[in-house]
Amino acid sequence: MTTVTTRAPAARRTSQALLLSVILAGQFMAILDATIVNVAAPTMRADLGATGSGLQLVISGYTVAYAMLLITGARLGGLLGYRRLFLTGLAVFTAASLMCGLAPSTGVLIAFRLVQGAGAALMVPQVLSLIQVTFDGASRGRALGVYATVISAGAVVGQVLGGLLVTADLFGTAWRPVFLVNVPIGLALLAVGARRLPAAHVRREQGLDVPGLVTLSLAVCLLVVPLVLGHEEDWPLWGWVAMGLSVLAFCAFLLVERRTAHPLVPGRLLRAPGVAAAASGIFLVMAAYGGWLFAMALHLQGGLGDSALRAGCLFIPAAAAFGLTSLNWKRLPARLHRPVIVAAAVVTAAGELALAAALSGGGHGEPLLEISFAAIGAGMAGTFSPLMAVALARVAPADAADASGLLAMMLQLGQVVGVAVFGTLFLSLAPSAHAATVTSLWLAAVSLAAGGCALPLLRTRRDPG
Structure with missing residues (x-):
């Protein structure tokens, strides 16, 4: 009897670990594809003859579709089942990745980037839902910790992996492996997920x-x-x-x-303490983030002549700082959780100002470049992660899925607008040596504005728990 009792929890833990690996791998691919294209953009431009606006549409098309359908994806998961929607989204994402990798022109690539974003929007909202219905107690806390690590790592790994794949130029395919790499991984996840993901509860009380x-x-x-x-x-x-x-x-x-x-954004959500201010701050943080990644990737390769690999690796200090900050800010005393948002926004702005100074001479400005990248990564994490926590802290459990969808939409829309606005600013000034400097100064202003959105939160009561 003891043997049976011991084996049952062990088998359950193994099953949970496998499930978590599958859904977080899907989440990781979705985040990766929002940034992996940045480093490959100059190579695409040369290979396909893409214009600057075409490149922006290749990058933004994914996040536009992703952002627009995230809330709907969450709602469909409740209506049709989390497992079904995750696998459907993963299948669409994988097929679209294949077509992106085979695209013969910029127009075809943009079209399938939209489809890829739609697949991600169906898949990603189910990840948290599957964690909630599968894990409980301490195991849920550990699962959410791994989830946070995946989110913080995905963006920068995209920059580095994109640089590796483009530099390798596998079989003369240039930029195409940045999309094709998803295909074998997606097929493997579909095979395992079809057998291992649970048939979660369906909530039919909400419409589309x-x-x-x-x-x-x-x-x-x-x-x-x-x-x-x-x-x-x-x-x-x-x-x-x-x-x-x-x-x-x-x-x-x-x-x-x-x-x-059954509104996409229930009014009671925006009336919940801190949600509107936090959503605005998240939008501005991610606008600065998306614009920074896009402009710096173009500047490092186009303006300074770096290889795709070197350009990707220069983002490693930002990734390390982002990951460490996002995983450890809760170690601060609870009374500092809201003030740290404003302080982190100031750190981000200081990093952008330092970056402007480093690039003002027309070179890399090392080691100030790496220091400023690290400050930007730490500051953005210290602004973004606490804003998410504050926004969700006082949301009623019944509205948790819609709140997550709303904040995820603001996150993605912020990146879209950031790429569009700061990409336009950078391209309008290029090839002037001052393009990156001026863009960095405006990014600093937006980062401070994100911190300003958090000021009303300092006057509200501390979050429960």
């Missing part, structure tokens, strides 16, 4: 807000597309008209949300 999805998607596209294409097209009239119409589309979205029975 199609009008909200359509109006929000329209609003974002009307805003982002002109920002991405404006510089290349010399800021045509249609772009300004589209951006004006985006304001009306956002207003229409708010009206639709007030009238629908």
Whole structure:
């Protein structure tokens, strides 16, 4: 009897470890593909003859689709089952990765990047849900700790892995392996996941807000597309008209949300203490983050002539600082958890200012470059991670999935807008040696604004627990 009793928990732990490996590997691939293309962008430009706006669409197309469908993906998981949606999203993501790797032109690549983002949006929201229904107690805490580590590592690994794959130029395929690497991994995860993922509970009390999805998607596209294409097209009239119409589309979205029975963003979420301020701060942090990665990848390779591998490796100090900060900020006394957001935003801005000084001479400015990258990574983690925690702390359990979807959407939209705005700024100044310096100064301003969003949080009560 003792042997049976001992083996049962051991078997359960093994099953949980395998499940966690599968779903976090899917999560990791989704995060990886938001950044792995940055380092490969100059090679794509040369191979496909892509314009600057085309490159921005290759990068932003993924995150636009990803951001727009995240909340819907979370809602569909509740309606149809977390396992089914995870596997469906993973299959779409894997197939789209194959087509991206085989794309013969920039237009085809952009189209399948949109499909790839849609697959990621179906897959990623199910990860937390599967953790919640599979783990409990201390094991859930450990699972969430690994989840946080994967999120913090994914972005920078994308930069480094992208550099390795592009530099290797496997079989003369240049940039294509940055997409094709997902295919064997995705197929393996599908085979294991189909056998090991549990058939989780289905929540049928919530419907799908199609009008909200359509109006929000329209609003974002009307805003982002002109920002991405404006510089290349010399800021045509249609772009300004589209951006004006985006304001009306956002207003229409708010009206639709007030009238629908199952809104994408329930009003009570935004009324929860700290959610609106934290969501705004997350948007600005990720705008600075997305713009920084895109502009620096182009500057290091195009302006300074670095190889893709060297450019990717220069981001390692930022990744290490981001990971260490995101995993350890909770060790601070609870009374400092909110003030650290503002302090970290100041650190980020200081890092951007140091970066501007390092690049002002026209070279790498080492070792100040690596120091400033590390400061930026630590500061962004110290702003982003506590903002997420504050935003979710007072959300009712019934709204947890929608709150996670909302914050994930703000995270992705921030990156899209950051790439569009700061990419346009950098490209409009390039090849001037001052392009990276001026961009860094504006990034510092946005980072400070993100910290400013946290100031109202300092006057609210401490989070429970």
